[in-house]
Amino acid sequence: MGVVDAMIAIPAGRYRVGSDDHYPEERPARFVDVAAFRIDAAPVTNRAFAAFVEATRYVTVAERADPAGSAVFAMTAGPVDLHDPSHWWRFVGGATWREPAGPGSSVDGREDHPVVHVALDDAAAFAEWRGARLPTEAEWEAAARGGLVDATYAWGTELMPEGRLLANVWTGAFPWYFARGTPGTTPVGTFPANGLGLFDVIGNVWEWTTSSFDPAEEGACACAVGTKTASRRVALKGGSFLCAAEYCARYRPAARLGLTPDSTAMHVGFRCAQ
Numbered sequence: 216m217g218v219v220d221a222m223i224a225i226p227a228g229r230y231r232v233g234s235d236d237h238y239p240e241e242r243p244a245r246f247v248d249v250a251a252f253r254i255d256a257a258p259v260t261n262r263a264f265a266a267f268v269e270a271t272r273y274v275t276v277a278e279r280a281d282p283a284g285s286a287v288f289a290m291t292a293g294p295v296d297l298h299d300p301s302h303w304w305r306f307v308g309g310a311t312w313r314e315p316a317g318p319g320s321s322v323d324g325r326e327d328h329p330v331v332h333v334a335l336d337d338a339a340a341f342a343e344w345r346g347a348r349l350p351t352e353a354e355w356e357a358a359a360r361g362g363l364v365d366a367t368y369a370w371g372t373e374l375m376p377e378g379r380l381l382a383n384v385w386t387g388a389f390p391w392y393f394a395r396g397t398p399g400t401t402p403v404g405t406f407p408a409n410g411l412g413l414f415d416v417i418g419n420v421w422e423w424t425t426s427s428f429d430p431a432e433e434g435a436c437a438c439a440v441g442t443k444t445a446s447r448r449v450a451l452k453g454g455s456f457l458c459a460a461e462y463c464a465r466y467r468p469a470a471r472l473g474l475t476p477d478s479t480a481m482h483v484g485f486r487c488a489q
Contacts, residue, residue: 221256222489223358223412225249230357231364234469240428241469244365247353254350254358255486257403257414258329258422259341261322264312267341276334277311277479284308285332286480287316288457290398291391297462303390304480312337315481327402329420329484335449335476338423338485350488352426352450352471359416359453359468361409369409369417369468382406382418382454384466389459398456400482417466418458420484421451428473448473455482 227250234241267273277285287307295302309318312332315325322328333341335349342348350358361369368374370381380386383401387394400419408414428450451474454466465472474483 221412222253222487223256224253225251225354225358225411227251228357230353230360232353232356232360232469234367234467236367237464237467237469238471240471240473244469247357249353249357252350252354252488254354254413254488256408256412258420258484258486259338260327260403261312261330262326264330264333264341265322265326267344271340271344273337273340273344275312275332275337275479276477277332282308283311284317285310286478288390288398288481290393293391294388295390297389310481325400325402327404328400329403329415331400331420331481331484332479333423333484334479335423337479341485342487345487347487347489349423349425349485352424352452354488355416355422355424355452356468358411358413359409361411361413361416363410367467369413370407374466380406382466383415383456384418384454385457385459387459389457389462400456416453416468418454419456420453420482421455421472422453423483423485424450424452426450428471447475449476451483457482 229246230249231246233244235244284307286304287310288303289305291302307317310332312330314320315331338349359369366372404414409416428448451472454470458466
């Protein structure tokens with residue numbers, strides 16, 4: 216069984232989640248009881264989502280929206296006000312999971328990258344087709360911590376131990392200089408797994424959960440796209456390739472992001488649980 220197909224068994228237990236050391240919406244650090252479950256070792260890939268679409272003829276929220284399209288990131292020419300995400304986010308007509316950068320782009324050669332531009336309903340439909348479901352926030356975080364207690368990252372207390380980059384996060388100066396070529400998703404399994412065998416729980420793409428997120432809890436986060444004033448929001452976990460120390464250090468298991476269920480973007484994906 217390959218990385219993209221495996222599910223990891225997480226034992227029942229009392230897990231410490233949240234953080235008192237970072238953003239307001241992560242507080243307080245606390246213990247939660249979690250029943251035994253299984254969770255995907257990696258985010259759902261373009262290959263897997265394509266098989267689902269072929270089998271079911273499913274049409275995603277971004278594809279059936281009026282107008283069809285989704286949020287796409289674009290680097291800026293130089294430094295900008297980091298409080299205004301309109302500098303680097305654009306609604307691109309025709310941007311969908313099939314054409315993630317907009318019309319003319321493709322997932323050819325990117326079959327093992329996480330699928331993106333998926334709304335909550337899209338993720339839930341895929342999970343149901345697979346005989347699975349989406350994880351709760353507590354389940355996701357318990358698994359993402361990799362058996363560690365109170366560690367800042369999924370692998371320990373240092374972001375880059377011995378100078379090693381262990382996740383697909385922004386390196387350089389956001390959003391105008393990226394030190395590793397072109398920013399974007401990476402194939403699942405590119406970076407090491409955590410102590411429980413989960414890949415990409417830090418960076419690459421934000422991942423949907425089924426847990427609610429109170430808009431009143433949120434600190435300023437320019438990661439967020441979609442309707443900020445809607446009453447219903449859902450928690451996403453894990454951070455993405457756009458997380459940068461200078462504006463959004465949410466590449467940690469405790470970090471959270473709240474989006475409306477119909478939000479779609481090129482840095483949002485998911486994994487399944489059972």
